[in-house]
Amino acid sequence: MAEVLSQKQIDELLGNLQSGHVNFNEIEEQTTASKVKEYDFMSPKKFTREQLKLLDNVFDNFSRMFSLQLGGMLRSTCQMEILQVEEEEYREFNNALGDSILVAIFGMHNAENKIDDKQILIELSRPISFSIMDRMLGGNGTGYEIERDYTDIELSLLEYLFKQVTPLLNNAWNNYMEIDHTLDMIETNSRLIQLIQPDEAVAIVAIEITLENLKGNMNICLPASSLEEVFRFFNSKYVKPPKKDDPVVEHQRKSAIMHGLKSSPLTVCAILGKTEISLRELLNLQVGDVIPLNTQVNKDSIVLEVEDLPWFTGVIGTKKKKYAVKIDKSLQ
DSSP states (O other), rough: OOOOOOOOHHHHHHHHHTTOOOOHHHHHHHHOOOOOOOOOSOOOOOOOHEEEEEEEEHHHHHEEEHHHHHHHHHHSSSEEEEEEEEEEEHHHHHTTTTTEEEEEEEEETTTTTTTTEEEEEEEEHHHHHHHHHHHHTSSSTTTTTOOOOHHHHHHHHHHHHHHHHHHHHHHHHHHTTEEEEEEEEEEEEEGGOOSOOOTTTEEEEEEEEEETTTTEEEEEEEHHHHHHHHHHHHHHSSSSSOOOOHHHHHHHHHHHHHHHHTTTTOOOOEEOOOOOOOOHHTTTTOOOOOOSSSSOOOEEEEEEETTEEEEEEEEEEEEETTTEEEEEEEOO
C-alpha cells in the first residue's frame, strides 16, 4: 500500500523541488517514524478493548435515558452523545479539572459479587450545571456564565439532580449485572478528591450534552479498582472455559436422546423411476397412455428415500401379496 504524506511533508517537498534540494531519505524516515507508537511498560494498560467497548455500550444506554429524563424535567430539548471512551491515569484527569468544579461521587454495591465501597466520579461542566439550575427555577437557561462558587441552595438543587441519576445507572448496568448506585457526596474542589491514587488507571467516558444552543461535557471517571470485580464477573459469565463431561454421563445422555428419537415417524419411499414432461403433454394425458421412466428394465436395484434423502438401494419384489423392497446396500 502506498505511503500517504502529510500536508506538511507535501509543502516541504514542493518547496525543496523549487529550490532544487530534495532529501527523499529524510522524508522516508519521517514517514516510517510516524508509524511507531510509544508504549510505556512502566504503566501497562489495565483495560482491554473489549472492556472499553462494554463501558461504551453501558453508558450509551445511560446517556439516552438521562437525556430523556433531563429533557422532561427541564421541558426543553436535550441531547447526549458519547464522544470517546479512553484509558488514562487519574492524575491526567485530575490535572485537567479546574479549581472550582462540580463532581458527584457515586458508590457501587453488589453483595452477591462482593462489590462494595467502589466509587465512580461524574463531573459536570459549570455552564451546563448553572443552565440546568436556571431552568429548574423557572428561567430560560441563559444565566450560565457565572464565575463563582456554588451556594448551599444550588448544591441542594444539584443533589436532587444527581439523585435522579442513580436509578438510570442501575438500569444501564442491568443488561450485564445488578449494581446498586448511591450518591455519596458532591465535591466542588478538585484538590479535596483523594479517593483515587494519582497513578491509578481510570476509564474516562466523555459525554457531550446539548441543551438547545448550549453545549457542555459530562465526564465519567471509572477507576480500575472499582471495575475489577465487575469485569471478573463479566468474564466468568460470558467467557466460560470448555468443560469435559464424564464419558459415562455423556454416553447416558446420548442414549437418552436416541431413545427419544427412535419413536419419531419417518417416511420411506421406493423410487421406481422418474421422468420429465412438458405442461402441454401433462394436459393432454388420457386414460391408457403410457409414461416411460428413466429406469432400465434390466436394472434390478431401485433407490429408497428416507424423508426425501437417498438412503438405501434395494430389489423390488412381493411379500404376503404386497409389493416389497429388499434392502441390499446403504448409501450413508
